[in-house]
Amino acid sequence: MSAIYQPFRYPDEIKPLVLEKEDLVFSDGSTVTSEDIWEFMTVTGPKRFPFAFSTNPAFGHQLSGDVTLISSIRRAYFGMTGIDRVKNIVRKGTPLVIVQGGISNDLYLASGCIPVGPMFIRGWLMNLQEGRGYRKANFDGAALLEEARQNLSFECCNLIANIGLLKNRNLPIAAIAPCLCSRCSDMAYAVEAYKSQSGAIPAFLMDYPVNHDWGEWRTTYLAEELHLMAERLGRISGKEVTDADLMAEIKLENRARALSRECEKIWRSGEVPPTNSIDRGFHHLALMGGFDFPVANKILEETRDELKVRVREGVKGFGLADNPARLFICGSCVTPNQNFVDKKGGVLVGSDDIWSSICMDVKETGDPFKNLAMAYGSLPYERSTEERAQWTIEQVKASHADGVIFMYNWGCNYQSAVATMITDIIKNETGLPAIIIEIGELARMESLEQSQNRIESFIEMLK
Numbered sequence: 001m002s003a004i005y006q007p008f009r010y011p012d013e014i015k016p017l018v019l020e021k022e023d024l025v026f027s028d029g030s031t032v033t034s035e036d037i038w039e040f041m042t043v044t045g046p047k048r049f050p051f052a053f054s055t056n057p058a059f060g061h062q063l064s065g066d067v068t069l070i071s072s073i074r075r076a077y078f079g080m081t082g083i084d085r086v087k088n089i090v091r092k093g094t095p096l097v098i099v100q101g102g103i104s105n106d107l108y109l110a111s112g113c114i115p116v117g118p119m120f121i122r123g124w125l126m127n128l129q130e131g132r133g134y135r136k137a138n139f140d141g142a143a144l145l146e147e148a149r150q151n152l153s154f155e156c157c158n159l160i161a162n163i164g165l166l167k168n169r170n171l172p173i174a175a176i177a178p179c180l181c182s183r184c185s186d187m188a189y190a191v192e193a194y195k196s197q198s199g200a201i202p203a204f205l206m207d208y209p210v211n212h213d214w215g216e217w218r219t220t221y222l223a224e225e226l227h228l229m230a231e232r233l234g235r236i237s238g239k240e241v242t243d244a245d246l247m248a249e250i251k252l253e254n255r256a257r258a259l260s261r262e263c264e265k266i267w268r269s270g271e272v273p274p275t276n277s278i279d280r281g282f283h284h285l286a287l288m289g290g291f292d293f294p295v296a297n298k299i300l301e302e303t304r305d306e307l308k309v310r311v312r313e314g315v316k317g318f319g320l321a322d323n324p325a326r327l328f329i330c331g332s333c334v335t336p337n338q339n340f341v342d343k344k345g346g347v348l349v350g351s352d353d354i355w356s357s358i359c360m361d362v363k364e365t366g367d368p369f370k371n372l373a374m375a376y377g378s379l380p381y382e383r384s385t386e387e388r389a390q391w392t393i394e395q396v397k398a399s400h401a402d403g404v405i406f407m408y409n410w411g412c413n414y415q416s417a418v419a420t421m422i423t424d425i426i427k428n429e430t431g432l433p434a435i436i437i438e439i440g441e442l443a444r445m446e447s448l449e450q451s452q453n454r455i456e457s458f459i460e461m462l463k
């Protein structure tokens with residue numbers, strides 16, 4: 001390993017703190033002990049995923065580095081071992097389907113399918129070879145992206161491009177079945193382009209009303225689309241989806257979303273930011289569930305409890321500057337490198353993308369398809385540009401941000417089209433500094449200087 005990418009190690013002194021936590025009990029009845037987690041995070045993990053444990057002068061740690069926040073260590077364990085759970089799922093014959101970000105997992109899981117985003121495709125191929133260091137992981141990832149682009153289009157964003165890898169790679173994907181929520185320009189294109197390939201797996205879309213008028217028709221239309229999607233997914237999984245199945249899944253995921261909102265509320269209430277920017281990643285857990293929602297919920301509960309203690313005791317997140325510049329991030333599928341932001345004197349205090357879905361609370365009585373349709377139809381991020389901007393302003397104010405960055409990926413036509421209007425409305429109505437940054441580096445780990453320079457300058461301006 002290069003000298004500049006030294007591995008990060010958890011110090012032995014924290015071992016008792018890790019061991020005193022409860023075992024994790026997974027949906028299939030298997031158990032992981034705290035001893036197993038410690039062993040993985042100090043021995044097996046660094047061998048299997050060296051890039052995840054690497055450090056470098058530009059970013060610092062890949063991991064959070066906050067060694068006394070034990071829920072963060074358990075979340076990192078849960079994240080890194082997700083690939084093992086997926087391999088088990090594939091071995092058992094449960095179908096994996098490609099979905100769109102921003103739409104929750106409730107229907108897919110209730111339908112006996114495992115939803116994964118387009119980035120999973122590349123992640124799966126990368127994980128076939130373990131033991132890769134930081135630089136090698138970066139090179140191999142870039143090569144896969146290039147291959148993917150040649151199969152699909154050079155114009156789509158780096159995320160959607162991964163669908164091109166389905167053309168000539170052996171991947172355990174049973175179908176492409178996204179919801180065309182309004183945020184994304186490229187998913188619909190990618191699905192249609194993919195359909196024309198010979199030997200293609202089934203590809204179908206759940207339509208999403210672009211007319212933003214409220215009204216019963218909107219819910220009715222989305223509920224019909226949800227029923228149709230459940231039927232199609234059921235044909236792939238061999239499972240008939242009942243109302244009871246869907247309601248049970250909604251309750252499980254409502255719990256995750258509620259816990260995540262609780263964590264956010266506690267985090268925001270701190271006199272000082274109680275964690276660094278990486279450790280604010282708990283919302284991902286609540287949206288995707290790490291391939292096991294009951295365990296995700298357990299880790300979210302632990303996160304909430306640790307946050308409460310930190311806020312009460314006025315503990316500041318590891319690696320943060322005193323009085324850091326608080327950044328709110330807008331835009332899809334992108335965030336600045338968290339460690340870089342912290343290192344330059346900032347901290348991330350919120351984002352609109354995933355948060356929109358976390359704010360969704362699906363009604364738990366009555367028709368679950370209709371309830372889910374109502375929730376999807378009201379997602380603030382998917383509404384008209386003006387309405388989305390007004391909701392974002394409320395979130396920016398609640399986060400006590402000092403500044404706003406609207407980021408979008410090169411190739412993301414929808415977000416690039418709305419970026420100026422949303423940023424202008426936020427600027428006018430909050431008086432906060434706000435900038436727009438386009439990036440072309442999604443999933444790249446090196447050569448990020450152009451966007452870094454802009455982020456660093458913005459942080460300097462705020463301080």
Ligand code: SF4
Binds near residue numbers: 157159185409411415
């Ligand atoms: S970056 Fe934009 S185009 Fe790409 S997946 Fe995200 S929303 Fe869609």
